[in-house]
Amino acid sequence: MLTIENLHARVGEREILKGLNLHLPQGEVHAIMGPNGSGKSTLAQVLAGREDYVVTAGRVSFGGQDLLALAPEERARAGIFLAFQYPIEIPGVNNAYLLKAALNAQRQARGETAVDAFEFMKLIKKKMELVNAPKDFLNRSVNQGFSGGEKKRNEILQMLLLEPRLAVLDETDSGLDVDALKVVAHGVNSLRSPDRSMLLVTHYERLLELIVPDRVHVLAGGRIIRSGGPELARELDARGYDWIATEATA
Amino acid sequence: MATDSEQLADLVQRKYRHGFVTDIEQDTVPPGLNEDVIRLISSKKGEPEFLTEWRLKAYRHWLTLEEPTWAHVRYSPIDYQAISYYSAPKAPANAPKSLDEVDPKLLETYDKLGIPLHERARLAGVAVDAVFDSVSVATTFKDKLAAAGVIFCSFSDAVKSHPELVRRYLGTVVPYRDNFFATLNSAVFTDGSFVYIPKGVRCPMELSTYFRINAAKTGQFERTLIVADEGSHVSYLEGCTAPMRDENQLHAAVVELVALDNASIKYATVQNWYPGDEQGRGGIYNFVTKRGECRGANSKISWTQVETGSAITWKYPSCVLRGENSVGEFYSVAVANNYQQADTGTKMIHIGRNTRSTIVSKGISAGHGQNAYRGLVKMLPTAHGARNHTQCDSLLLGADCGAHTFPYIESRNPSARVEHEATTSKISADQLFYCRQRGLSEEDAVNMIVNGFCREVFKELPMEFAVEAQNLLNVSLEGAVG
Numbered sequence: 001m002l003t004i005e006n007l008h009a010r011v012g013e014r015e016i017l018k019g020l021n022l023h024l025p026q027g028e029v030h031a032i033m034g035p036n037g038s039g040k041s042t043l044a045q046v047l048a049g050r051e052d053y054v055v056t057a058g059r060v061s062f063g064g065q066d067l068l069a070l071a072p073e074e075r076a077r078a079g080i081f082l083a084f085q086y087p088i089e090i091p092g093v094n095n096a097y098l099l100k101a102a103l104n105a106q107r108q109a110r111g112e113t114a115v116d117a118f119e120f121m122k123l124i125k126k127k128m129e130l131v132n133a134p135k136d137f138l139n140r141s142v143n144q145g146f147s148g149g150e151k152k153r154n155e156i157l158q159m160l161l162l163e164p165r166l167a168v169l170d171e172t173d174s175g176l177d178v179d180a181l182k183v184v185a186h187g188v189n190s191l192r193s194p195d196r197s198m199l200l201v202t203h204y205e206r207l208l209e210l211i212v213p214d215r216v217h218v219l220a221g222g223r224i225i226r227s228g229g230p231e232l233a234r235e236l237d238a239r240g241y242d243w244i245a246t247e248a249t250a
Numbered sequence: 251m252a253t254d255s256e257q258l259a260d261l262v263q264r265k266y267r268h269g270f271v272t273d274i275e276q277d278t279v280p281p282g283l284n285e286d287v288i289r290l291i292s293s294k295k296g297e298p299e300f301l302t303e304w305r306l307k308a309y310r311h312w313l314t315l316e317e318p319t320w321a322h323v324r325y326s327p328i329d330y331q332a333i334s335y336y337s338a339p340k341a342p343a344n345a346p347k348s349l350d351e352v353d354p355k356l357l358e359t360y361d362k363l364g365i366p367l368h369e370r371a372r373l374a375g376v377a378v379d380a381v382f383d384s385v386s387v388a389t390t391f392k393d394k395l396a397a398a399g400v401i402f403c404s405f406s407d408a409v410k411s412h413p414e415l416v417r418r419y420l421g422t423v424v425p426y427r428d429n430f431f432a433t434l435n436s437a438v439f440t441d442g443s444f445v446y447i448p449k450g451v452r453c454p455m456e457l458s459t460y461f462r463i464n465a466a467k468t469g470q471f472e473r474t475l476i477v478a479d480e481g482s483h484v485s486y487l488e489g490c491t492a493p494m495r496d497e498n499q500l501h502a503a504v505v506e507l508v509a510l511d512n513a514s515i516k517y518a519t520v521q522n523w524y525p526g527d528e529q530g531r532g533g534i535y536n537f538v539t540k541r542g543e544c545r546g547a548n549s550k551i552s553w554t555q556v557e558t559g560s561a562i563t564w565k566y567p568s569c570v571l572r573g574e575n576s577v578g579e580f581y582s583v584a585v586a587n588n589y590q591q592a593d594t595g596t597k598m599i600h601i602g603r604n605t606r607s608t609i610v611s612k613g614i615s616a617g618h619g620q621n622a623y624r625g626l627v628k629m630l631p632t633a634h635g636a637r638n639h640t641q642c643d644s645l646l647l648g649a650d651c652g653a654h655t656f657p658y659i660e661s662r663n664p665s666a667r668v669e670h671e672a673t674t675s676k677i678s679a680d681q682l683f684y685c686r687q688r689g690l691s692e693e694d695a696v697n698m699i700v701n702g703f704c705r706e707v708f709k710e711l712p713m714e715f716a717v718e719a720q721n722l723l724n725v726s727l728e729g730a731v732g
Contacts, residue, residue, distance in 0.1 A: 048687050052679070076689035088684040092702030101698065102688035109689065141702065158688065 001026040001197045002047075002067075002166055007058035008222075009046050015056070016042045018222035024166075027194040031208055031233060032201045034219035035241045040201045041085060043219070044170040047199075048082040049075050062166065076102075077109035079165030083155040083172050089143040095154065096138035099124060099161055106162060127160040131187045149180040156187040167191070167198045173207040185210035205237035220245050278337040283330055285309060288437055291336050295406050295440075298413055301420075308426035308436035315430045321593040322622040322654055323562050325535065328500060333469045335438045379404060379443045379459045391455065398454050400484075401446040405473055408444035415446055419477050423506040423543045423570070431502040431564075432539040435471045439504065442472035447482035447513070456712055458487040469500040476506070478513035480546065485516040487715055498526075498561060503538045511546030511573065518711055519567075520719055522559035530589025530618070533561025540567035541597075544576030544605075552579035553596065554710040556719040561590060566624065568597035571605035571636075578607040581707040583719070586619025586651065587727060595625035595656075600633035600666065609640040612704050615651035616727055622654040629666035636666040644674040645703050647696070647727065697724045 002024040009017040016039045024030050034040050046053045047060070049072035060067040067075060090098065103123075104114040115123065128137060131153045143151050152172055159167055169188065173181055188198070188211050200213060208216070208230065216232040217224045218241070226232070226244050236244075279290060288309055292302040317328070379402065395402050401412060409416050426436035443459040461472060478484055501523060507515050517540075526533025536559075542551035553567040569578025580596035598607035613621040627638045644653035659668050677699050685695035701708070701720055708716045 048683075050683055072683060072686040073689055073691055076687050082687050084684065084687075088678075088680045090681055090684070090699055090702055092705040093698055094702075098685070098688065098698070101690055101694065102685075105689040105691070105694070162688070 001063060002199075003059075003061045005059045005061075007043075007046070007060065008056045009042060009053050009058075010056055011042065011053055016053075016222055017046065017058075020058070020219070020223050022217065022224055024197050024199060026197055028214040029192065029198040029200065029211065030215045030217060031213040032199060032217050032219050032224075033203070033205075033233060033236055036203070038219045039222045040203075040219055041170055044082060044085075044168050044199075044201050047075075047168055048072060048080060073105070076162075077106050081159050081162055081164035081167045083152075083159055083167065083169040085170040085172075085174065087143045087146075087151040087155055089141070089146075091141050091144050093142050094138070095140055095142050096120075096124070098142050099138075099158060102158070103161055124157075124161060127157055130160060130190055131157050132183050133157055148175040149177070152176060152180070152184055153187075156184050160187060160191060163191070163196075165196055167196070168201065169198065170201045171203060172200075173202055173204060181207065182210060205233045208233045218244055278334050281332050281334045283309075283333070283335060283438065287335055291438060291440060294336065295409070297409055300417060301409060304421065304426065305437050308433050309438075311427050312430070312433040312437055315433060317430050321564050321624070322620065322656070323564060323591040323593050325498070325562055325591075328498075328535070330434075333500060335469060335471070336440055338440075379457075395454070395457075399448040399451055400453050401444065402457050403444055405439075405442040405444050405475065408475075412444070412446070415477065416444070416475070419475055419506070419508055421506075423508060423541050424504050424539050429539060431537040432504050435473060435502050435504045435539070438469075439471045439473040442474040442503070443476075443488075444474070445476040445484060445486065447478045447484045449479045450481040451479075452482065453484040456485050456487060458489065460489050469502065471501075472503045474503070474505045475508075476515055476517070477508045478510065478515050478549075480510045481512045482510075483514050485518075485712060487518045487520070487712060489520045489522070498533055498535055500535045500537065501560075503540075505538070505540040505567075507540075507542030507551055509542065509544050509546060509549035509551050509573075509576075512548045513546060514550040514552070515542060516552045516554070517542070517567070518554040518715065519556065520711075520715060520722065521555065521557045521563070522722055524561075525559045525590050526561040526588065528588050528617075530561070533590070534559065536560035536563045536565065538563075538565040540565060541570065542568070542578070543570040544573050544578060544602075546576070547573040547602075548575045549573050550577040550579075552577075552581070552710070554581040554707060555583070555594075556707070556711070556722065557582070557584040557592060557594060558722050560592075563590075563592040563594050565594050566596055568599070569607060570599045570601065571607065571633075572601045573605075574602045575604045575606075576602055577605070579710075580607075580609045580611070581710045582611045583614070583704045583707045583723070584612070584621055584623075585614045585616070585723065585727065586621040587616040589618050591620045593622040593624055595623045597626040598628070598638055600627075600629045600636040600638070602633065602636075604635045605633055606636065607638045609638070609642070610706050611640075611642045612707055613642075613644045613653055614647065614700060614703070614723075614727070615644065615653050616647035618650045620652045620654070622656060624656040624658075626658040626660070627668050627670075628659075629661040629663045629668065631662045633663045634665050636663065638666075638668045640668075640670045642670070642672040643703070644672075645700065646674065646676045647700075696727065700724075700727060 004020055004022040007017050007020040032040050042053060055068055100120045107114060133153060172184060212230050216228055218226040288305050292305055424432050426433055445457060447453050509515050523534035523536055544551055551569050557563050571578050578598050584592045584594050586592045596609055609625060611623045613623055615621040623642050629636050642655055646653055653674055655672050657670055661668055681699055682695050686692060708719055711719055
């Protein structure tokens with residue numbers, strides 16, 4: 001589904017990704033772990049097409065398509081969803097309006113008919129239950145005045161509605177207490193399916209106890225330096241990152 | 251942020267949609283202004299003596315005035331002798347008595363503008379007065395309104411059929427000596443709308459006037475007077491468009507509103523005069539004086555304006571809050587794109603006890619547009635317990651535009667409370683990226699964010715016009731962000 005080869009990317013003058021390789025097959029959930037500043041969020045932003053991140057070398061293929069040639073909205077319509085680490089506030093725009101506009105933009109790109117307000121409400125209500133979203137969620141301005149936990153739940157709600165082919169979750173666990181983490185994990189797990197892939201970018205192992213990945217990759221210095229099964233995450237939790245970095249350079 | 255001038259320049263600008271010219275025979279007086287021209291206008295309209303005299307007094311006063319220069323706008327001097335002060339479509343002998351007698355070309359013009367004048371048509375439930383250059387060409391639903399006791403007609407008709415009402419209220423809110431442009435208007439105004447809502451009547455439908463400038467080298471000087479008698483209620487909307495022309499055209503209107511005890515007037519404007527082209531050539535100079543007086547206790551006047559057109563906008567719809575507990579409101583969205591300049595805002599003059607006013611101003615600047623909010627909140631010594639809240643937000647799209655805020659506050663009553671909040675922001679790259687990541691095109695994302703910014707104002711518009719205002723805003727800003 002997603003194949004990244006020798007990816008180099010920089011922000012400003014600073015090179016952050018330095019030859020990253022990754023293969024994420026359809027239906028699998030992979031975790032990207034790594035110390036602060038290793039390039040995890042950069043990878044998420046590059047996949048989504050953020051313009052401030054300049055790809056200087058390498059290739060990314062998504063379902064056979066050259067991902068890097070697509071604009072952010074084209075990537076979204078092709079099925080890539082990024083759950084933001086810091087969800088953005090849009091004053092005056094009601095949450096339901098954004099959700100419906102996004103859903104319909106994607107449906108239309110796929111040649112499907114737009115949903116009307118009634119269909120939308122039916123659809124969204126079911127998804128809201130999954131993430132314990134309060135009723136007024138829809139009528140509030142996008143992320144404005146949302147608590148940290150609400151913002152993250154709102155990201156998951158959007159993901160549930162848009163049903164992406166590839167979901168990239170950028171530190172969705174950060175800033176969540178245990179209960180909120182469970183709600184978010186429940187939402188994510190409900191979306192796991194054989195035709196959907198997920199990439200969990202995270203700092204901590206605790207998320208991966210609730211969403212058990214098929215593979216775990218360690219990103220350091222802009223490259224994947226080790227890959228393994230879910231047990232790798234536990235090992236990292238116990239031993240930290242330094243030992244791998246040392247082994248990798250040895 | 252993807253809005254540098256390079257990318258801006260690349261963008262396709264959608265053309266102004268209302269820029270066509272109607273080819274119709276017009277009766278236009280030669281350019282120039284003197285007492286004879288004023289007498290000619292007055293006699294063409296068959297006006298009573300008092301009005302002719304009023305015009306002449308205004309003209310003589312105007313000669314003593316200097317054009318104001320305090321607004322944050324720039325334009326070449328206007329040659330007032332080069333303007334024609336009266337232009338009307340030639341009508342067969344007498345003015346049309348019903349829509350069937352109106353020149354089909356005129357009806358077609360309004361159809362093209364999306365304002366069908368046939369009463370069966372789309373705007374059912376909204377009565378329309380259509381003003382074409384200097385004259386009103388049609389007013390719909392007159393009979394139905396008359397049954398409710400509402401008078402809604404062209405100003406010229408009102409002068410003939412209700413001279414006592416005109417005489418009683420004309421110039422009582424905006425006196426002919428008020429300011430340079432209002433004084434000019436008082437001398438040469440040609441038509442406009444007149445509304446009178448009798449005591450205790452809730453006007454059964456939305457009233458609206460649609461202004462159209464067609465002829466070249468003319469000015470449009472309309473005058474609107476709305477009187478809401480005790481306990482009455484009316485909601486009124488005006489719309490404006492003009493053809494695309496390379497030269498600038500002057501539009502200097504006056505609107506006077508009077509609300510008596512317990513009456514309320516809601517006045518909404520969707521102003522889309524031709525704004526000029528991308529280089530700033532042509533466009534309407536929109537120099538307008540609008541003022542309402544809450545003369546009675548518990549009365550209310552609410553202004554809502556969506557200003558997307560005009561090369562230059564200079565207007566400050568204001569409220570004089572004389573009656574106790576009266577309420578003034580001003581909700582505004584003003585857009586300045588390309589080389590448009592807007593200097594707009596309001597004045598809230600608190601005279602009565604416990605008067606309240608609310609100001610919500612949303613300024614959007616794009617391209618090389620310059621947008622200024624100018625507002626005055628004045629609490630007189632008699633305004634015990636008066637309150638004002640002002641919120642003034644500016645949104646910048648791109649790096650070459652400007653937003654300016656000039657709030658003036660004068661409080662001469664210690665019990666009065668005045669609050670002012672102001673913000674200036676840009677559409678952030680983060681917001682755009684967020685929306686695009688969800689699958690929205692950049693243009694749709696900008697529209698959505700801008701509409702969100704304007705939401706507090708749009709919700710004040712009548713439903714069907716709120717949708718139009720949103721679309722208009724989207725068109726006005728098309729191509730403003732890359």
